[in-house]
Amino acid sequence: GLGPLHTTFDNRGNAYTSLFIDSQIVKWNIDKAIKGDPSYIVDRVDVHYNVGHTKAAGADTSYPSGDWLISLNKLSKGMYLPVGPAMPESQELVDISGDKMKVVAAFPSLPEPHDAVFISRQVLAEKVAQTYEIEPTATKLGQEKIVRDGKKVDVYMTCIRSKFVPEQVEVHEGDEVNIHLTNVETVRDMTHGFALADHGINIAVDPGQTQVVPFIAGKPGTYWYYCTWFCHALHLEM
Ligand SMILES: [Cu+2]
Structure with missing residues (x-):
């Protein structure tokens, strides 16, 4: 041919x-x-x-x-x-x-x-992981905490259908905040998002994964953080 x-x-x-x-x-x-x-x-x-x-x-x-x-x-x-x-x-x-x-x-x-x-x-x-291997430093369900050291605030947060823990974080203007967010889901594909209004933050965290989200706290006010990944039926509550 x-x-x-x-x-x-x-x-x-x-x-x-x-x-x-x-x-x-x-x-x-x-x-x-x-x-x-x-x-x-x-x-x-x-x-x-x-x-x-x-x-x-x-x-x-x-x-x-x-x-x-x-x-x-x-x-x-x-x-x-x-x-x-x-x-x-x-x-x-x-x-x-x-x-x-x-x-x-x-x-x-x-x-x-x-x-x-x-x-x-x-x-x-056998090669495709269902979830991330949980990192040793990952926040475990029930062990969420907020650690303050001067202007530095570390928030050890979890997310699972259909909430973030803690649900509220109080910081002061100018604080250097790190959100250490672990998605503690144990099923494959249950990804959650994390967005923080007016701070330019919107990430996705896969099951078992931990991500650190740094930001400087903005002007005093109430800023919502919420899930931006349509994860399940109650996603809009998250
Ligand atoms: Cu979600």
């Missing part, structure tokens, strides 16, 4: 080459090609459009899985809404488990997709 660019592999002796000009992935049998057998081309599939890089699952390892391939296409030519002078580029997921390849999904991509790696979910399952 025209414009061969990149080649990737399955676990059955086949190679898959991207054809930039033909806008195709071509599947070919390596043994047959070496022997000069003219029937070495196994299959072709159209991709949209002008594929550059392509990668089959596990193809960088000695045990490719031979089930999926991604086609990283340079041009989308009207597949997606025109969002500006630069159009989204396109990726297509190809099922290569059978004799015939099948494009099963297409989705826009940031320019310009240059490589891809498939990682089996079994490999990731």
Whole structure:
């Protein structure tokens, strides 16, 4: 085909080459090609459009899985809404488990997709943390406290659905305040935000994570701090 660019592999002796000009992935049998057998081309599939890089699952390892391939296409030519002078580029997921390849999904991509790696979910399952490991210095639930030393105020605060403890902190104008905020949630994805009005503070704290928020107390008044991460049904109370 025209414009061969990149080649990737399955676990059955086949190679898959991207054809930039033909806008195709071509599947070919390596043994047959070496022997000069003219029937070495196994299959072709159209991709949209002008594929550059392509990668089959596990193809960088000695045990490719031979089930999926991604086609990283340079041009989308009207597949997606025109969002500006630069159009989204396109990726297509190809099922290569059978004799015939099948494009099963297409989705826009940031320019310009240059490589891809498939990682089996079994490999990731043990590596992906559910929550942060609690730091030894983290504030524990029920042990929140405010420590004053002259103009320095350290607030050891926790947050959990649906409150911050302490709920009120009194400081004086010009105090150097550090909020040591620990999200004591033990479930994954229960992130909370912490914003302090008129002090330019708005952060996110993931489950188990501790963040230190420094600020100088502003003009006397009442300043709300509240959760800015839509965490659960009572988020608006937080
Ligand atoms: Cu929250």
